[in-house]
Amino acid sequence: MYFRTMRLPARAAGLFIAGALLLPLAGCGEEEQAETAAEEAIGVFASMVTRQELAEPVTGTGTIAAHKTTVLGPRVDGIIEEIMVRVGDRVTAGQPLFRTRDAEWKLKVAELENHVRLASAEAQNAQKGFARAEELHGKGFVSNGKLDDARAARDAANARLGMAKAQLATAQQMLEDCVVTAPFNGVITKRDVDEGKFMATRMGGMGGDGGGVLQIMKIDIVAAIVNVPEIYLSKFKVGSKGKVFLDGIDKSYDSYVAILNDRIDPVTRSVEVRLPILNKDYEVKPGLFARAEIYPEAREVLALDRAALLGSEAKRHVFVAENGRAKRIDVTARQIDATRVEVLSGLKEGDKALSGPNAALLIDGMAVRIEGSDEQALASDAAAQPNVK
Known part of the structure; x- marks a missing residue:
């Protein structure tokens, strides 16, 4: 038994060897492609x-303001004789706050009361004289001219009485105005003068242009006055719910849009919005920095x-x-x-x-x-x- 050696041509042998080498490499390539494909996922x-549903809040910043603020000055020219309150005092409507010296007006009232009594007596006498003249005229003892004179005297006396009464009423009002009272329930937030200072009505207070004597604020209700960019105007309206955040006292309050100013600030391109806050305990102070969120209807x-x-x-x-x-x-x-x-x-x-x-x-x-x-x-x-x- 023997093995027979088979000889192949050189070119065929080369192809055979190359094919044998490529077979395992092809198998490896398919596996690597499959693995690569798996890794790519x-x-x-x-x-x-x-x-x-989305209700994005519209945000604005501003300041707490009092419901009412009034500067009180004298109603009558004179020396401020007594100030009955201090800054921080809570006052009620009608409570006396300060008084201008009133001695001169007391004397004036007394003088005019006497004028009224005198004018009243003259008017009564003139009325009696006219009544007698009218009676005698009816009997033919007084001419028409005399009756007219009696009537004119009566009318003049009544006019003088009316003038005296008006002057007395004016003096009485001036005497009453020497005492300035609180126009509403509130708190005294400022005092500009002390007793002894002469003040004229043109210097301040009621219709004047000065600093006045006292400042009073009504703060049982306050408002957050905030500015909101004009681009958000279409997102809310008067009555929209809101919330006010006061970082200074670390509190927040539910509120709503009570006032929406019709004017747009041309410089800041913003609109003023007011949100009220109930403040029965006076905890919220005017001037506090405020942040407000306004909640439009959900969409x-x-x-x-x-x-x-x-x-x-x-x-x-x-x-x-x-x-x-x-x-x-x-x-x-x-x-x-x-x-x-x-x-x-x-x-x-x-x-x-x-x-x-x-x-x-x-x-x-x-x-x-x-x-x-x-x-x-x-x-x-x-x-x-x-x-x-």
Whole structure:
């Protein structure tokens, strides 16, 4: 028994050896391609576009103001003789606050009271004289001229009585006005003078242009006067609910839009809004810095997890899964808060945008695998699963 050696041509032998070497290499290439394909399926989450009711607050800043503020000055020229209150005192309507020296007006009233008594006596005598003249005229003993004189004397006496009474009433009013009283319930917030200062009515207070004697504020109701940019005017109206935040006393108060100024400030392009606060305990002080939130009526929006939004401010986009591949879609969106955006165009309700740590790595056409930790997308989209064999 022997082995027969078979000789091959040199060219055929070379091809045989090369083919034998390529067979195992081809098998390795297929395995590497399969592994590479499996690695290309990047894991992502899916965030669903949902329809939500949104009531975004409109924010403004400003100052707390009293319900009423009045500067009180003398009503009668003279020396301020007594100030009965101090700054911080709570007062009631009609309570005496300060007094101008009234001795001169007391004397004037007494003098005019005597004038009235004298004029009254003269008027009574004139009336009696006219009555006698009228009686005698009826009997033919008094001429028409005499009767007319008696009538004129009576009318003149009555006129003098009327003038005396008017002068007395004026003096009595001036005497009464020497004491200035509180025009409403409030608190004394400022005192500009002390006793002994001469003040004229033209210097301050009632219709004057000076500083007055006292300042009184009504603060059982106060208002937050805030300025809101004009672009938000269409979002709220008188009666819209709101909330006032006072950082100075670390408190907040529910309120509403009570007054919406019709004038727009042409410099700041803002509008003045007033929100009242009940302040029975006087805890809220006029002048406090105030922040206000105004809540417009809720509207329906398409909301999306902000993490799914990619790109720059100028051009936003998201990725969705289509047949196991990432598909880029340009969108228009507006931020709602730190975690949500409002989708204005590009997506519809129920669409699922890809998000998660790997979202920033996505490119159009990349294979994806939805792992789904978003509560709105726990069930993976079957179409988003890659078909890798």
